[in-house]
Each structure stands twice: as structure tokens, then as C-alpha cells.
Amino acid sequence: MASSAVPLMEARSVSKYFGTVVALKDVSLTVNAGEIVCLLGDNGAGKSTLIKMLSGLERPDEGTIAVDGKPVVFSSPRAAFAQGIATVYQDLAVLPQMSISRNFMLGMEPLKGFGPFKFFDEAKAGEIARTELAKIGIHVNHLKQKVGTMSGGERQSLAIARAEYRGARLLILDEPTSALGVNEAAIVLRHVIRARARGLGVVFITHNVHHALPIGDRFVILSRGRVAGTYARSEMDEARLNKLMGGGAEFEELQRDLSALDAELKRDRAQAAR
Amino acid sequence: MTVAIPESRIRRISLANRIVERPEVGAAIGLLALWVAFALIGGDSGFLSGRGIASYLNIAAQVGIVSTTVTLLLIAGEFDLSIGSIVGFCGMIIALGTTQAGWPLWLALLASLAFALAYGFGVGILVVRFGLPSFIITLGGLFLLRGATIGFSRTIAQQPYIGGVKKAIGDDPLQFWFAGSFQDSVDVGFLWWIGLVIVAAVILTKTRFGNWIYAAGGSASAARASGVPVARVKIILFMAVAASGTLLAAVQVLSLGSADSFRGQGKEFEAAITAVIGGTSLSGGTGSIIGTAIGALTLGVVRQGLFFAGVDYDWYQAILGLMLLVAVLINHYARRNVHKD
Numbered sequence: 001m002a003s004s005a006v007p008l009m010e011a012r013s014v015s016k017y018f019g020t021v022v023a024l025k026d027v028s029l030t031v032n033a034g035e036i037v038c039l040l041g042d043n044g045a046g047k048s049t050l051i052k053m054l055s056g057l058e059r060p061d062e063g064t065i066a067v068d069g070k071p072v073v074f075s076s077p078r079a080a081f082a083q084g085i086a087t088v089y090q091d092l093a094v095l096p097q098m099s100i101s102r103n104f105m106l107g108m109e110p111l112k113g114f115g116p117f118k119f120f121d122e123a124k125a126g127e128i129a130r131t132e133l134a135k136i137g138i139h140v141n142h143l144k145q146k147v148g149t150m151s152g153g154e155r156q157s158l159a160i161a162r163a164e165y166r167g168a169r170l171l172i173l174d175e176p177t178s179a180l181g182v183n184e185a186a187i188v189l190r191h192v193i194r195a196r197a198r199g200l201g202v203v204f205i206t207h208n209v210h211h212a213l214p215i216g217d218r219f220v221i222l223s224r225g226r227v228a229g230t231y232a233r234s235e236m237d238e239a240r241l242n243k244l245m246g247g248g249a250e251f252e253e254l255q256r257d258l259s260a261l262d263a264e265l266k267r268d269r270a271q272a273a274r
Numbered sequence: 275m276t277v278a279i280p281e282s283r284i285r286r287i288s289l290a291n292r293i294v295e296r297p298e299v300g301a302a303i304g305l306l307a308l309w310v311a312f313a314l315i316g317g318d319s320g321f322l323s324g325r326g327i328a329s330y331l332n333i334a335a336q337v338g339i340v341s342t343t344v345t346l347l348l349i350a351g352e353f354d355l356s357i358g359s360i361v362g363f364c365g366m367i368i369a370l371g372t373t374q375a376g377w378p379l380w381l382a383l384l385a386s387l388a389f390a391l392a393y394g395f396g397v398g399i400l401v402v403r404f405g406l407p408s409f410i411i412t413l414g415g416l417f418l419l420r421g422a423t424i425g426f427s428r429t430i431a432q433q434p435y436i437g438g439v440k441k442a443i444g445d446d447p448l449q450f451w452f453a454g455s456f457q458d459s460v461d462v463g464f465l466w467w468i469g470l471v472i473v474a475a476v477i478l479t480k481t482r483f484g485n486w487i488y489a490a491g492g493s494a495s496a497a498r499a500s501g502v503p504v505a506r507v508k509i510i511l512f513m514a515v516a517a518s519g520t521l522l523a524a525v526q527v528l529s530l531g532s533a534d535s536f537r538g539q540g541k542e543f544e545a546a547i548t549a550v551i552g553g554t555s556l557s558g559g560t561g562s563i564i565g566t567a568i569g570a571l572t573l574g575v576v577r578q579g580l581f582f583a584g585v586d587y588d589w590y591q592a593i594l595g596l597m598l599l600v601a602v603l604i605n606h607y608a609r610r611n612v613h614k615d
Contacts, residue, residue: 078501089499095488095489095493095496095497097492097559098559102488105485106485106489106497106501107501107502109485118481118482119481120480
């Protein structure tokens with residue numbers, strides 16, 4: 001974990017309001033190169049809003065986003081990408097009906113030919129895709145095979161490898177494992193760890209404690225639009241994370257409600273029997 | 275066994291699956307079967323003669339000219355219901371221009387092409403900028419253009435039919451480029467179709483733009499996230515579809531010497547049918563130009579096959595509908611098998 005002087009990306013006390021709703025209030029987050037920051041929180045905690053600001057889809061109403069220590073205002077995801085910030089979304093990562101190599105090179109297809117007769121260089125595209133995928137441990141037999149025939153984990157991995165190939169320094173991964181089974185999730189987690197080893201910064205969004213705990217260097221927990229805590233790896237264990245994630249107080253309340261409901265049902269049944 | 279297994283692999287897929295992933299193979303088998311059947315039934319009455327063969331090639335060419343571009347648009351995830359009306363309207367521009375306004379042929383053709391490109395651009399803008407479904411926009415276009423064709427024709431020439439085009443343009447050599455015929459059998463329109471098929475197939479499979487067409491229809495949001503200019507791709511394709519409508523209009527008006535307000539009617543459906551028979555999905559992202567060409571040939575073979583077999587033409591539409599249903603079911607079944615994990 002390089003704790004270099006200048007963080008790769010920072011959110012400095014950002015807030016975001018949607019009308020009267022406070023989506024995020026005074027949230028700070030720091031990612032260094034070669035570090036995995038896990039962003040955890042229940043649905044509605046503000047994870048998506050924070051990612052949208054980091055990836056250039058939304059702008060903060062208060063506070064700033066900084067890259068390499070310098071404040072930035074992204075006009076679009078493309079502008080963020082130009083600075084090396086790449087976001088891989090869970091569902092719109094790849095095109096299932098297109099081949100692996102065409103998916104890999106989409107939007108930056110290598111060309112051959114001259115003048116107006118420029119053609120897609122299939123051989124070169126295949127070569128690049130094969131090399132890059134091999135780097136992350138995916139060995140492809142048929143590059144013309146459609147991505148739809150790959151497993152969910154392989155698709156996510158392909159999207160991550162592609163973002164890295166396109167020059168990403170920071171990967172923002174939005175719930176990359178939440179739709180996956182155990183083995184598939186393991187494939188993706190392994191790639192995330194490897195990306196860290198190559199010096200990339202990673203913001204890993206999840207609500208699954210078991211996926212965050214083994215790979216995270218730092219854990220930022222969001223709750224109701226605020227940072228409920230930032231913890232280093234050394235101060236974190238599963239029990240603690242579970243407690244923080246579960247939102248202890250709400251869980252107790254739920255249990256109280258359930259026992260009250262149970263009592264009510266028993267009463268009803270007794271009445272019906274009478 | 276302690277073989278070093280890579281953590282993650284792509285499985286091999288069977289040859290059979292790779293064939294059903296290419297629906298044009300199925301379409302070609304279907305075409306061959308129909309052709310053999312009609313050759314057995316109607317072979318004696320001229321189905322196999324040179325002129326018989328030319329007759330269904332020419333029919334295939336007429337529908338094929340528009341269905342080629344419609345296929346590109348379908349793959350990009352959009353549809354143009356107004357293509358038949360474009361053919362009618364453009365034909366009217368050419369006929370009215372040459373007979374009533376006294377334009378030379380080249381000017382009439384250019385005016386018709388300019389209109390088509392402007393119309394395609396307008397439809398494209400409405401669809402991509404305002405996010406409206408192309409089905410509704412082009413349904414509006416279908417009625418708007420058809421009504422305008424009849425209206426203009428009746429207002430200017432007092433009838434919905436404009437004849438005398440050949441007389442008006444005399445022996446303009448440009449005529450041959452659209453209405454010529456070789457030894458009275460295969461028309462120049464057939465060569466246009468073959469040329470279009472080759473160009474469209476190369477663009478679709480061998481160029482960056484082709485990749486973008488597939489991506490735009492597969493998932494517009496994923497394509498955009500990868501830097502594909504989805505809006506531009508779709509607008510260009512709407513313009514290409516309209517331009518192919520002009521081409522068909524020129525072929526029809528110049529070979530028949532007339533324009534009819536109702537010409538092109540039903541071409542929007544025939545184009546869709548040929549595309550679907552050839553394995554193009556109406557939901558975008560998959561399809562093939564060669565498949566559509568096979569679909570167009572199938573239409574031609576069935577239509578002329580029924581004629582040579584002595585079956586009443588009334589049955590043509592019923593058989594077309596049946597073929598469409600069979601093709602859709604086969605394609606659906608094939609796709610489900612391919613993507614089954």
C-alpha cells in the first residue's frame with residue numbers, strides 16, 4: 001500500500017441535494033494508487049450518488065473532487081476518463097451479442113488501409129484482446145466467440161481489463177460481484193487484487209461484507225448520506241463490519257417489530273379459535 | 275492429475291452451436307428447399323428457364339435494395355416504417371419533376387435524393403435527440419408521406435398517377451443506369467442490389483462503423499460508455515434507408531415510365547420480413563446482410579414460384595406470413611440454445 005504524499009483521487013467534504021432530499025452530506029474519501037478502498041452501505045445510503053460524482057455523471061453541490069491533488073470539475077464521464085478515472089458498471093459493462101475482440105476494442109478499433117478505405121483490423125484487435133486478457137488470467141480460445149457465452153465473472157473481468165487497457169489509473173467498480181455466485185465473485189476479486197498490484201487505485205462498491213473484507217485496504221461506510229466511519233484494514237474484522245453495515249439500531253427495531261407482529265398473530269389466531 | 279488449470283477459461287462451443295449462431299445458414303437451407311420444391315412443381319412451366327430465373331432475381335432486387343439498408347438500421351436497434359412511403363413520394367418527385375416541371379432527369383433524381391436525405395436526417399434527429407421510439411415517428415412518416423404523395427399528385431396533375439415520364443426525358447442516357455436491362459432478362463436494378471449488398475456487408479463486418487452499428491443496437495448505453503457516437507450512427511442509417519428508397523423509386527419510375535401514389539406500399543413490411551427470415555433480430559444487436567439477401571431471394575422465389583406453379587396470387591401473402599412465423603420460431607429457438615448456460 002503506497003501511502004504516497006498525493007492521493008490519486010479525493011472527494012473533499014462533498015454534498016449533494018436533490019430538491020429537499022439530502023443525498024450526501026459532507027462526505028470525504030481518499031484513494032491512493034495501489035490501494036483498494038471499499039465503499040460500503042445499505043441501499044439508499046448514497047453510494048450511487050458518490051460514484052456518479054467521482055465518475056463525472058454528477059457534480060457536487062458543495063465540496064470538491066480532486067485528482068492528483070488538484071481540484072477538478074468533470075463535464076462528463078469522458079472527461080473523467082481522460083484523467084484516468086474509469087467506471088465499470090455492473091450491468092452495462094459489455095455487449096453480449098458481440099465477439100470478445102470487438103467488445104474489447106469497441107470505440108477504439110484498430111484500423112488498417114489507406115485514405116477512405118480504412119478497415120477494422122481484426123487480427124490486431126484479436127492480438128491485443130488476447131494479450132490483455134491473458135494478463136488477467138483469462139485464456140481465450142476463440143476471440144470471435146460472443147461475449148454472451150462468457151460467465152458473469154468473466155464478463156466483469158473483461159470490462160475491468162478493457163478499462164485498464166484504455167489507460168485507467170483509477171477503477172471505480174460498481175457492485176461488480178453482487179450478481180455473481182461464489183466462484184464467479186472470486187474470479188473478479190482476484191482481478192481486483194491484481195490491478196492493485198499493478199499500481200492502480202480501486203474504489204470497490206459493494207454491500208457484501210464477505211467480498212469487501214478480504215481485499216480492502218480501507219473501508220468507508222456510508223449511512224443515510226453521511227460517512228458512518230472510515231477504517232483501516234487493521235481495525236476491521238467481520239463482526240465489526242457486519243455490525244456497522246447492518247445499521248445496529250435499525251436491526252434491533254426490526255426485531256422488536258417482528259416480535260410484536262408475532263404476538264398480534266397469536267392473538268388473532270386465539271380469537272378465531274374461540 | 276495435477277495439470278495447471280488456468281483460473282478461468284472460455285469453453286469451446288460445438289460446431290452445431292456455431293452454425294445456429296449463423297442464422298443465414300438456416301435461411302439458405304430454407305431457400306434451397308423452396309427452390310427445389312418449385313422447380314419440381316413449376317419446372318415445366320418456365321420456373322427454370324432463363325427468363326423465369328431473371329424474373330425472381332428482379333423481384334428480389336426490388337425488395338432487396340431497401341431491405342439491405344433497413345437491416346443495418348434494425349441491427350442498430352431502430353426501425354423505419356415509412357420506407358414504402360418514401361419510395362412512393364420520391365417516385366412522385368421524379369415523375370412530377372420531369373413531366374410537369376420540365377426538369378432534366380439528373381435534376382429530378384438529385385431533388386429526390388436531397389429530399390430523402392433531409393427526411394432521414396429529420397427522422398433520425400427526432401429519434402435520437404428526443405428519445406422517441408422510431409416505430410411511432412416513422413408510423414407518422416408513413417401516413418404523412420403517403421398522404422402528401424396523393425395530395426401533390428392530385429393537386430398538380432389532377433390524378434394519383436403520373437405517366438409519360440419516358441416521353442418527357444426522351445433518350446436520356448442516365449435512364450439506362452436505373453432502368454436498363456440485359457438481353458431483356460436481368461435488370462440494372464439487380465446489379466444495384468448486388469452492389470449494395472456487397473458494400474453494406476463490408477461496412478457491417480469489416481469496418482469500425484459496422485462495429486458501432488452492432489454496438490448501438492446491442493446496448494446503446496454500453497456503446498456510449500465505450501465512446502461510440504450512437505446518435506450519429508443512427509442518424510446516418512436513417513438517411514441511408516431513405517436514400518435507398520430513392521434508388522428503388524428511380525428504378526421503378528424509369529422502368530415503368532410512370533409514378534403511382536400507391537407504389538412502395540407494403541415495402542416496409544416486406545423489408546422487415548426479409549430481414550427476419552435472414553436472422554436479423556427486431557430487438558437490435560444481431561443480424562446479417564447476407565441473411566437479408568437470402569430473405570429477399572426467398573421472397574422472389576416464392577412469388578414467382580407460385581406464379582409458375584399456377585397457384586393463385588391471392589395465396590402469396592398468406593405464405594409470406596407463414597414463412598415469417600416459421601423463421602421467427604427457428605431463430606428464437608436457435609438463440610435460446612446458444613445463450614443457454
